[in-house]
Amino acid sequence: MTQQALKIGELALQTGSSVETIRYYEQQNLLPQAMRSSSNYRLYGDAHVKRLQFIRHCRSLDMTLDEIRTLLSFRDTPEENCAGVNTLLDKHIEHVSHRIKELKALQTELKQLRSRCLTTQTVEECGILQGLANAEDSEPKNLGTHSGGCH
Incomplete structure (x- = not known):
């Protein structure tokens, strides 16, 4: 099998990643x-493609970079036993279950809020905005850990 020599842009295209993500x-x-290369371009091979595909698959499963790092460490030592992989995945499943509960609570809260404004009216009379304003006076509910970044 011939070793590929891909530049970073080619690796990005082949794996569906961005250049920034690869870096x-x-x-x-x-x-x-x-x-x-002799002209100082980064040259990536088949191992990079496979590893990046592995990382992307793990990210699609909402795994953190630390979890992925741990899995890659196991992957790089194939002679070891996989008990640690099982433990990591069990913990991740627990995290996902917890997150699903949080998201269901969030959905319920949003539906309740949405039910406050069933007809088109003036913004001043909007039940949703009133509900959000009234919530400013109370202790915020923790309806999830969504922060827009990696968990």
């Missing part, structure tokens, strides 16, 4: 540094 994964030591 970030390199900085986070998730992807090994690429060889350099």
Whole structure:
């Protein structure tokens, strides 16, 4: 099998990643540094493609970079037993179950809020905005851990 020599843009296209993401994964030591060409371009091989595809699949399962780092460590030592992989996945399943409960509570809260304004009226009379304003006076509910970033 011939070893590929892909530039970073080609690796990005082949794996559906962005160049910035690839560089970030390199900085986070998730992807090994690429060889350099004589003109100092990064050159990636088949191992980079496979590793990046593995990382992307893990991210699609909402795994954190630390979880992925741990899985990659196991993957890099195939002779070890996989008890740690099982433990990691069990913990991740628990996290997902907890997150589902949070999201269901969030959905319920949003539906209740939405039910406060069933007809079109003036913004001043909008039950949703009134409900949100009234919530400012009370202790905020913790309806989830969504922060727009990695957990």
